[in-house]
């Protein structure tokens with residue numbers, strides 16, 4: 778069955794397709810679900826997936842991905858506000874702010890929420906890395922300033938990024954659960 782990935786972000790879809798293509802087809806749909814104000818990615822994603830599944834007149838399952846970048850020196854900011862901060866402050870300026878800190882550790886977290894007629898399930902993935910001056914042409918969002926094991930996420934192929942990333946880990950947990958459930 779096709780999984781409908783509810784997102785306006787094509788980078789997320791590319792990574793999900795790369796990961797799931799051997800087993801499931803991923804169809805991107807845009808639905809403007811309410812992104813609730815919460816400091817919990819899990820609550821935001823769960824609410825979005827449920828609302829979308831119920832609003833769409835179809836039995837096909839949906840997934841929603843809510844992702845945040847948490848900078849340790851900033852007390853976890855921007856976290857759930859990462860999209861807003863990318864649009865307002867921007868990636869380059871966030872890096873400049875972080876470059877003044879001794880501690881440049883940061884963490885990406887993705888919560889994938891899956892909704893169908895039986896309910897909602899969530900799958901989580903995280904990766905810890907270091908913020909660096911922008912490098913690399915691949916990926917999207919904050920990828921050029923997030924370094925893991927000597928390379929930024931923007932210096933990795935989609936497959937390489939999926940192997941270590943927050944989203945890749947969440948997709949792995951989802952894919953395991955989904956395969957068991959279909960069997």
Ligand SMILES: O=c1[nH]c(=O)c2ncn([C@@H]3O[C@H](COP(=O)(O)OP(=O)(O)OP(=O)(O)O)[C@@H](O)[C@H]3O)c2[nH]1
Pocket residue numbers: 783784785786789842843844845846859860861863916917918919920921923930942944
């Ligand atoms: O360097 C990155 N590597 C990633 O793997 C990644 N995934 C998301 N992001 C960014 O973090 C915010 C999430 O916000 P977000 O989850 O609301 O997504 P979004 O608004 O882009 O799409 P949507 O799914 O909500 O439609 C947005 O600024 C994204 O650009 C990433 N940055």
Ligand SMILES: [Mg+2]
Pocket residue numbers: 812860
């Ligand atoms: Mg968003």
